[in-house]
Amino acid sequence: MVDSVQCVVVGAGVVGLAVARALALRGREVLVLEAEAAVGTQTSARSSEVIHAGIYYPPGSLKARLCVQGSAMLYDYCARRQVPHRRCGKLIVATSARQTEALQAVAARAQANGVHDLQWLGAAAAHRLEPALQCHAALLSPGTGIIDSHALMLALQADLQQHGAMVVLNTKVVQLDATRGALRLRTQEGAELAANLVVNAAGLHAPALARRTPGLPPALVPRAFHAKGSYFACGARVPFSHLIYPLPEAAGLGVHLTLDLAGRARFGPDVQWVDSPDDLQVDGERALGFYAEVRRYWPALPDGALLPNYAGMRPKISGPGEPAADFLIQGPSAHGLPGLVNLFGIESPGLTSCLALGECVAALPGVADAR
Missing domain, CATH: 3.30.9.10 (D-Amino Acid Oxidase, subunit A, domain 2)
Known part of the structure; x- marks a missing residue:
């Protein structure tokens, strides 16, 4: 028998944790699966730890909008949760x-x-x-400011756990099957899990996981x-x-x-x-x-x-000599697979934008009503 859960977030970097927190605050049953032995050991642990103001990004882009919104949210969150930071x-x-x-x-x-x-x-x-x-x-x-990113991630983890969500470490998702109704995830150890909602927040590995998702059109997965x-x-x-x-x-x-x-x-x-x-x-x-x-x-x-x-x-998700790509938040309305959200190209200002990204994902059509 395959175990099931309402929501799975793949990846416990700062964005994955913020998405899981946003879902948990809405009363959802959430499991965060992280391949490494601790949260936020990859991109989130190797940044400049800057709270950006939203200066550089093309007007109207997700990066611009979510950075400006996220900066205000992040300063407020840090003050309330006593996360070390300085403007x-x-x-x-x-x-x-x-x-x-x-x-x-x-x-x-x-x-x-x-x-x-x-x-x-x-x-x-x-x-x-x-x-x-x-x-x-x-x-x-x-x-513009600076922040202790590790303290931020621990605060986000504490929040989501307080609302009933769970982070499971040392659990690498190797395949996501979207062809059999409920989404099914398979881990490197061979365990299977069914979910109504899966958010692929695997950062550097998000495109690779998407390519290992039967049912997802390959043309929709960026390089x-x-x-x-x-x-x-x-x-x-x-x-x-x-x-x-x-x-x-x-x-x-x-x-x-x-x-x-x-x-x-x-x-x-x-x-x-x-x-x-x-x-x-x-x-x-x-x-x-x-x-x-x-x-x-x-x-x-x-x-x-x-x-x-x-x-x-x-x-x-853009290469040498190409204009920098925007954040790509790919939900069911883009690919037609109920309950699946892919987060591609979440580079800077992803840390600044994390809380706004969490709210954005939780409010997506096909996510808010996925139970």
Whole structure:
């Protein structure tokens, strides 16, 4: 006999936990299946831990809408649940006169997205705020912050468990069958489970799981691309109190300076397209490129100061040279399979957007009424 449950969320990263929490708060019976031995050990554990304001994303996109909504929700949640965070602000910098027009375009896009608190700073004003900074102009985003992502995930897990949901670790889902009425999941150990609703929140592995889903048209499953981002710590004192971001690159946000809640600085991530999501070793030779990028806005970075730290992997569904894809929330109305939701390409700002993503999934047609 196959066991059954109302709802299964595959993946216990920050987004999977937020989705499970949203469902549990609505009184649903929820099981979260996680392949690893702890929650949030992959993409969620290897980010910049930044609460984004919603500045960069195309107006009208899910990334823009859910980031702006999610940022407000996340600050409120952190205050209520005492999750460590700080609204430290960030500076987006133009390091030459020719970048000024591009910086103005960033400001216009932010305004279109509903981010209305940006402040334009000339070189002198930026220097007064951050004396070690070199730039031609800057945008100050006071709504940008930093967060302890691990504490956030533990709070989300505690919430969902308090409402009767359960997280099961060391349980890898290898196939999802959508051809026999109720959705059926099979784990690596051979166990089977039937569910009325399945949310594929497997992050880096979400497209692969979707391809192992009989009944789901292969044309609806995007190709997975893996954009590795390496981070370097700094062995010298870093004289900044704000996050410092250069103008965005095509596949990322540039080699930026972020701070953790203890005040430690790190630089990154860069963008390196790789074949395997498990390619997480930091190549120390990449520091050579970091020095050149960082010295555009911090010329005083000492030689030999950058130390390999860690690497993360962006779960992209757009490849090199392509415009960055939006979040893809693929529910029953898209593929015709009752009770199945695939979450593809949930890269940055996924952490900021997690609570809004949870609400969005829970309200999807075919999800709210799946019992």
